[in-house]
Amino acid sequence: MSTATTLPPEPQPDTLRTIARRFAHTAPPCDYWSLRLVDEVHEGLAVRDDVAEPSSIGASRGAMVTLVADGGVGYAATADLSSSGLAAAAERAARSAALHARLGLFDARVFPRTSLRVEYQSHVAQPWDQMTLADKLGLLTEACAGMDLGERVVERAAWLGHHRVHQLLVSSDGAHITQTLEHVHSGLAATAHIAGQTQTRTGGGRDHPGQGGLERLAATTLVDDAERVAAEAVALCEAPECPSGQMDLLLLPSQMTLQIHESIGHPLELDRILGDERNYAGLSFVTPDMFGTYRYGSSLLNVTFDPTLPGEVASYAADDEGQPAKRVHLIRDGILERPLGGELSQRRARLAGSACARASGWDRPPIDRMANINLEPNEEGLDDMIGRVERGVLMDTNRSWSIDDSRNKFQFGCELGRRIEDGELKGLVRNPGYRGVSAHFWRSLDGVGGRETLEVRGVRNCGKGEPNQSVYVGHASPPCLFRNIDVFGGGL
Amino acid sequence: MRPEAFFQLFEALQAGLGGEEILFAGLGGERSEFVRLNQNRVRQAGSVNAADLGLTLIRHGHQVEGSCPLGGDNEVDLARAQVLLRRLRERIAHVPEDPYLQYSTEPASSERCIDADLPSSEEAIGTLTDLADGLDLVGIWAAGGVMEGLASSLGHRHWHESRSFNLDWSCYLDRDKAVKASYSGFDWQPDVLAHKVNQQRAELSVLGHPERRIEPGRYRAYLAPAALAELMDLLAWGGFGLRDHRTQQTPLLRLATGETQLSPLLTVIEEHRRGLAPAFTGEGFVKPDQVSLIEEGWYQDCLADARSAKEYDTVVNAAAEYPESLAIAPGDLATADALRQLDTGILIGNLWYCNWSDRNACRMTGMTRFGTFWVEHGEPVAPLAVMRFDDSLYHLLGDRLEGLTRERELLLSAETYDGRSTDSALMPGALVSGVDLTL
Numbered sequence: 001m002s003t004a005t006t007l008p009p010e011p012q013p014d015t016l017r018t019i020a021r022r023f024a025h026t027a028p029p030c031d032y033w034s035l036r037l038v039d040e041v042h043e044g045l046a047v048r049d050d051v052a053e054p055s056s057i058g059a060s061r062g063a064m065v066t067l068v069a070d071g072g073v074g075y076a077a078t079a080d081l082s083s084s085g086l087a088a089a090a091e092r093a094a095r096s097a098a099l100h101a102r103l104g105l106f107d108a109r110v111f112p113r114t115s116l117r118v119e120y121q122s123h124v125a126q127p128w129d130q131m132t133l134a135d136k137l138g139l140l141t142e143a144c145a146g147m148d149l150g151e152r153v154v155e156r157a158a159w160l161g162h163h164r165v166h167q168l169l170v171s172s173d174g175a176h177i178t179q180t181l182e183h184v185h186s187g188l189a190a191t192a193h194i195a196g197q198t199q200t201r202t203g204g205g206r207d208h209p210g211q212g213g214l215e216r217l218a219a220t221t222l223v224d225d226a227e228r229v230a231a232e233a234v235a236l237c238e239a240p241e242c243p244s245g246q247m248d249l250l251l252l253p254s255q256m257t258l259q260i261h262e263s264i265g266h267p268l269e270l271d272r273i274l275g276d277e278r279n280y281a282g283l284s285f286v287t288p289d290m291f292g293t294y295r296y297g298s299s300l301l302n303v304t305f306d307p308t309l310p311g312e313v314a315s316y317a318a319d320d321e322g323q324p325a326k327r328v329h330l331i332r333d334g335i336l337e338r339p340l341g342g343e344l345s346q347r348r349a350r351l352a353g354s355a356c357a358r359a360s361g362w363d364r365p366p367i368d369r370m371a372n373i374n375l376e377p378n379e380e381g382l383d384d385m386i387g388r389v390e391r392g393v394l395m396d397t398n399r400s401w402s403i404d405d406s407r408n409k410f411q412f413g414c415e416l417g418r419r420i421e422d423g424e425l426k427g428l429v430r431n432p433g434y435r436g437v438s439a440h441f442w443r444s445l446d447g448v449g450g451r452e453t454l455e456v457r458g459v460r461n462c463g464k465g466e467p468n469q470s471v472y473v474g475h476a477s478p479p480c481l482f483r484n485i486d487v488f489g490g491g492l
Numbered sequence: 493m494r495p496e497a498f499f500q501l502f503e504a505l506q507a508g509l510g511g512e513e514i515l516f517a518g519l520g521g522e523r524s525e526f527v528r529l530n531q532n533r534v535r536q537a538g539s540v541n542a543a544d545l546g547l548t549l550i551r552h553g554h555q556v557e558g559s560c561p562l563g564g565d566n567e568v569d570l571a572r573a574q575v576l577l578r579r580l581r582e583r584i585a586h587v588p589e590d591p592y593l594q595y596s597t598e599p600a601s602s603e604r605c606i607d608a609d610l611p612s613s614e615e616a617i618g619t620l621t622d623l624a625d626g627l628d629l630v631g632i633w634a635a636g637g638v639m640e641g642l643a644s645s646l647g648h649r650h651w652h653e654s655r656s657f658n659l660d661w662s663c664y665l666d667r668d669k670a671v672k673a674s675y676s677g678f679d680w681q682p683d684v685l686a687h688k689v690n691q692q693r694a695e696l697s698v699l700g701h702p703e704r705r706i707e708p709g710r711y712r713a714y715l716a717p718a719a720l721a722e723l724m725d726l727l728a729w730g731g732f733g734l735r736d737h738r739t740q741q742t743p744l745l746r747l748a749t750g751e752t753q754l755s756p757l758l759t760v761i762e763e764h765r766r767g768l769a770p771a772f773t774g775e776g777f778v779k780p781d782q783v784s785l786i787e788e789g790w791y792q793d794c795l796a797d798a799r800s801a802k803e804y805d806t807v808v809n810a811a812a813e814y815p816e817s818l819a820i821a822p823g824d825l826a827t828a829d830a831l832r833q834l835d836t837g838i839l840i841g842n843l844w845y846c847n848w849s850d851r852n853a854c855r856m857t858g859m860t861r862f863g864t865f866w867v868e869h870g871e872p873v874a875p876l877a878v879m880r881f882d883d884s885l886y887h888l889l890g891d892r893l894e895g896l897t898r899e900r901e902l903l904l905s906a907e908t909y910d911g912r913s914t915d916s917a918l919m920p921g922a923l924v925s926g927v928d929l930t931l
Contacts, residue, residue, distance in 0.1 A: 057576075075538035133587070467540075
């Protein structure tokens with residue numbers, strides 16, 4: 001007999017509220033303070049080659065204290081949420097503020113203040129704990145078995161996870177922002193090996209993260225996808241190498257996610273443009289004078305920052321500086337309109353941006369991040385785009401990504417390719433890759449799929465910042481056609 | 493958290509165990525100060541106090557894992573840990589027996605504390621910004637203590653703690669023209685920092701020369717230790733793990749099967765003893781002093797964690813199946829002579845954003861970044877516009893490897909995604925007869 005999966009208890013908003021109230025009563029004298037309390041739970045389950053991996057549950061709870069005092073701003077993060085723990089954190093934040101006041105890059109008077117009062121909660125139709133632990137493991141076991149196509153498949157894995165973040169942001173100006181983001185994610189990976197060639201194919205929702213509960217599993221087709229994933233891994237081992245040369249490139253949404261992420265999302269981050277990230281994540285080929293005039297891509301290119309799309313992975317009501325989130329165009333008809341920059345970066349750069357200052361957890365301060373960066377659909381069907389290609393390759397599912405520190409020269413690789421000849425889709429090719437330069441690549445955009453081809457996807461490992469931070473980022477896109485791209489395959 | 497507090501917490505937790513239960517507890521914590529800099533000014537200044545407790549409950553061949561935060565109040569922390577343990581008990585009845593469960597049954601204990609003479613953030617940043625006056629400096633100061641502990645109901649008691657600083661920065665001339673440096677360790681010496689900043693000023697003077705643009709093609713190159721470390725970082729992603737080898741996913745498969753050999757100049761070792769990472773694994777095993785991975789170009793051994801070692805019936809020799817303390821053995825090329833040996837070609841100071849082009853061929857791509865120069869007759873003459881390479885390690889560390897430097901650099905990881913990393917690498921520079929540039 002199986003029992004319901006037991007999670008740590010629901011984070012009680014009252015508890016966070018109590019902590020916040022306690023801090024407010026004892027906060028040190030300063031020009032402004034904010035307290036961001038974060039309570040997270042997560043669970044991970046996996047089955048590999050029909051054997052359940054150790055299951056894990058986890059929790060994280062802590063506070064980020066930010067103080068503005070005497071022209072400086074400082075932060076301190078602590079897991080000690082007692083009165084004395086928060087007081088000690090406030091003292092540390094005050095010391096950091098003093099250092100910033102003495103040697104700061106900007107006057108702390110530009111630091112954004114918030115008095116916003118708002119609530120946000122992911123829509124969850126089927127809560128995570130409605131399914132038993134045994135049933136979840138049973139589902140994964142079934143999916144793993146579905147990938148067993150014989151000895152040529154050398155490794156099979158299926159996984160399922162849950163993540164819930166409950167956050168309360170309060171400030172000395174009266175802000176009270178409560179947000180609960182909940183995600184269920186799943187995935188499959190099958191690796192095949194034939195005659196010296198190893199190929200891995202993934203599916204089952206691996207690059208389909210989103211907000212919600214177990215109802216998301218229906219969309220990710222965890223079990224139904226298993227045989228296809230394994231069969232394609234085997235077929236890829238025996239497929240010819242992707243051809244090399246200049247040709248047309250049709251990217252499915254599973255690769256567009258990465259293409260948008262690396263060569264639109266990151267270059268438009270205002271903290272990169274301001275130089276904050278130059279020692280680690282890099283800068284950007286985009287400069288402040290380009291906004292409003294620069295042709296980023298062909299007239300088919302329309303890109304939005306949209307933290308309001310229900311179910312997309314990075315939807316929220318307010319960012320971690322407490323600024324209200326709203327949909328804005330970043331690129332309209334190919335022309336660059338505005339950067340991805342939170343309120344602090346906007347004031348430093350004197351540019352309009354977007355509410356996108358986010359922190360990866362309670363132990364990191366917010367920095368400019370993508371949220372949901374979406375490429376807006378046009379009107380063309382996938383078959384219509386294939387029909388317009390004389391010689392090209394269709395590529396599916398990212399597996400390799402590399403781009404220069406200005407986010408310009410890139411090289412990306414995909415799990416699976418298919419040749420396109422004279423308007424028809426042909427056979428599989430393995431190790432497909434392509435190279436380009438962001439500043440030119442988007443101008444070769446010649447086809448954008450219609451709304452019915454749009455897929456809402458994202459990544460769960462977007463890294464940047466010093467100290468390092470990794471966050472979830474959403475990307476929605478239809479398939480897109482690019483002309484005359486440098487395509488290549490594998491081999492020594 | 494102090495070791496006695498952690499072990500006391502564990503004793504209290506252990507007191508409630510049933511006779512057939514085995515419990516392993518791991519602690520990870522840090523007390524860190526972080527200061528970000530841009531334009532030689534403070535961009536963000538702050539600090540982080542954090543600690544997490546990880547529990548693994550084992551009963552009759554079943555195991556479950558969980559973690560919870562520790563705030564520092566002993567009573568609250570114990571209550572939190574007890575709640576977690578209760579939840580693990582509820583779960584363990586519903587997970588199948590684990591055939592690859594493995595843990596050390598031999599109780600052992602160790603304590604290693606590396607102390608440091610750390611300046612305050614105010615002092616360190618004040619010194620740095622004074623030294624770099626007039627420079628466009630961007631980077632991060634990270635300093636403080638990192639601690640890891642392990643206790644088990646079988647008697648394991650391990651503690652590893654280190655205090656250190658890690659200053660990682662670059663100085664920009666214009667756009668993507670920059671030189672990078674780091675200063676990390678345990679003994680803060682402003683004179684050492686001054687020397688490094690002065691060295692950067694000299695390098696920046698060469699960066700001021702007109703930029704050289706070159707066409708894609710094959711070029712002779714000298715890879716500085718930091719650049720070679722980037723290649724090895726990518727190779728660490730699946731290159732040395734036992735599971736990756738047995739499932740034929742390692743990019744070194746051709747090497748492991750003997751189909752291909754790397755240069756006889758190349759010896760690669762995981763140096764557990766030299767490294768800064770804990771000497772124990774989460775399952776209570778004590779790591780060997782070192783593991784020889786590649787010896788004179790031939791594959792030797794894999795890194796096997798407890799789970800893989802059980803699955804594939806071998807000995808545990810690592811906490812995880814990727815290197816934490818990698819070293820490449822030195823060669824006989826004097827660093828001072830490296831550019832003369834290069835003659836004409838590229839001095840690659842750093843590489844960036846490496847990833848696989850084709851794992852089957854151990855072929856990787858990445859970008860040049862920071863301190864990369866065109867060299868003529870042994871002298872850097874111009875900064876090089878950033879270039880993409882796409883080449884196989886079977887060439888770069890195989891038939892095209894001409895030499896490794898006698899001197900090596902100890903590179904402490906500046907990574908902080910999951911707390912401040914204790915990874916390190918000991919790398920020589922590498923002279924190669926050709927690297928393929930593609931874009």
